[in-house]
Amino acid sequence: MSCFTQQQTCPVKLNPKSHMELILKDVKMVSRPLLGRIINRQREAKCDEEEERGKRQVLVLGLDGAGKSSMLQGLTPGESAAKRGRCRPTRGFNFMSLNAPACQLDFLEIGGGEDLRRYWSDYLRKTHVLVYVVDSSDRSRLPLAKAELHRLLRVQPQLPVVVLGNKQDKPNAVSVSELHEALSLDSVTEDRKLFLLAAQLGSDETLRNSCRGLDTFQDLLLQLV
Secondary structure, three states, X not given: OXXXXXXXXXXXXXXXXXXXXXXXXXXXXXXXXXXXHHHHHHHHHHHHHHHHHOEEEEEEEOOOOXXXXXXXXXXXXXXOHHHHHOOOOOOOEEEEEEEOOOOEEEEEEEOOOHHHHOOHHHHOOOOOEEEEEEEOOOHHHHHHHHHHHHHHHHHOOOOOEEEEEEOOXXXXXXXXHHHHHHOOHHXXXXXXXXXXXXXXXXXXHHHHHOHHHHHHHHHHHHHHO
């Protein structure tokens, strides 16, 4: 004999319209505070997006002593040559903004010491253009400069890159074609936008002569961002 007893239940007829109104009313009561938070977050995100829309980050990297800070100071309007000559190696970070007609270029320079190079790739994700500065006169460190550059290229395969061959005024500096070969730039895929420029930013005279080149460099950055 079964120990379960069967109970008869009478079906309850619900008014579809009133039932739907009840459900919608409950949903509105429960979700109104949440909906407000969602709307506020959307507004904040939109404001942040509009604020960042006109900003483009240019990441400036290179081995220590390559001339990254000198390059940034050369882009600064009204910067005196004497002040540029007193540039010291960057031990940590250096930041500079440059207002252009179409957007704002935010230059972030990270020091090139061995203790900082391990963190370079962490800053590539939000970068629009990578500027890699190389000391053309330091032949002994060109293999290291090449290794660090290609390590960055593997992290972000589509990131536009401008390689700046600095200190071209030095007697022992390699030529642009030699630098192209030393850095194995011919192995870079055609899908990537890559440019190799020559620069000489080591003295007051060369700084004055390089101003036109830096103007060209700035124009190139604006096209890439």
